[in-house]
Structure formats: C-alpha cells, structure tokens
Amino acid sequence: MMASEKLRIAVFLSKKRGWEIAHEAVLHPSMLSKILHGIEKVKSNDPRVLRVAKVVGIPPEECFVEVGEVTGSEKSCEKASD
Numbered sequence: 001m002m003a004s005e006k007l008r009i010a011v012f013l014s015k016k017r018g019w020e021i022a023h024e025a026v027l028h029p030s031m032l033s034k035i036l037h038g039i040e041k042v043k044s045n046d047p048r049v050l051r052v053a054k055v056v057g058i059p060p061e062e063c064f065v066e067v068g069e070v071t072g073s074e075k076s077c078e079k080a081s082d
Contacts, residue, residue: 002038003049004065010056011036025051041067 011021011032022032027048034040035049042049044064053063 001042001044001046001064002067003035003042003052004063007049007053007056007058007063008036010058011052014056016055021052021055024055027052038067 011018014021016024018032019029022029025032025048027035031040031048032052035042035052042064045060046064049063050060053060
C-alpha cells in the first residue's frame with residue numbers, strides 16, 4: 001500500500017510549502033517526502049497519511065493505492081509508448 005497519486009498531486013499543488021503541510025500533519029518533512037515518494041510503505045488507514053489528506057483536503061478513501069496498481073498518469077505513459 002502507498003499514498004495515492006491524487007494525494008501526491010494535492011500536496012505538490014498546494015499553496016502551502018511541504019514543511020508547512022508536514023508541520024500541520026504532525027510529521028517531519030522528510031517523513032512526508034518518504035511517504036509521498038513511496039519510500040516509506042504505509043498501511044490502509046495510516047494515520048500519518050490521513051492527517052496529510054486532511055491538511056490538503058483529500059477524502060480518506062482517495063488516499064491509498066495498492067503497490068503495483070496502475071494509476072492515471074501511468075496509463076497515459078503506456079498509451080504514449082505504443
């Protein structure tokens with residue numbers, strides 16, 4: 001399980017800086033980065049991810065994706081390479 005693409009995009013497009021989001025979510029900025037880039041694996045309903053989602057306004061059910069599941073941008077890349 002890992003953070004969803006929708007959550008990553010919401011964080012990157014937020015008007016708040018990454019460290020501000022991390023601070024509001026009670027996380028160290030490096031841990032936020034590790035979660036968003038898939039270095040730190042998360043479990044379903046991980047409270048760290050849910051706190052980040054709350055800060056950026058993403059519903060909890062849209063925060064997680066199974067490892068190996070193809071996301072929207074990956075589908076676009078596959079079509080472009082054909």
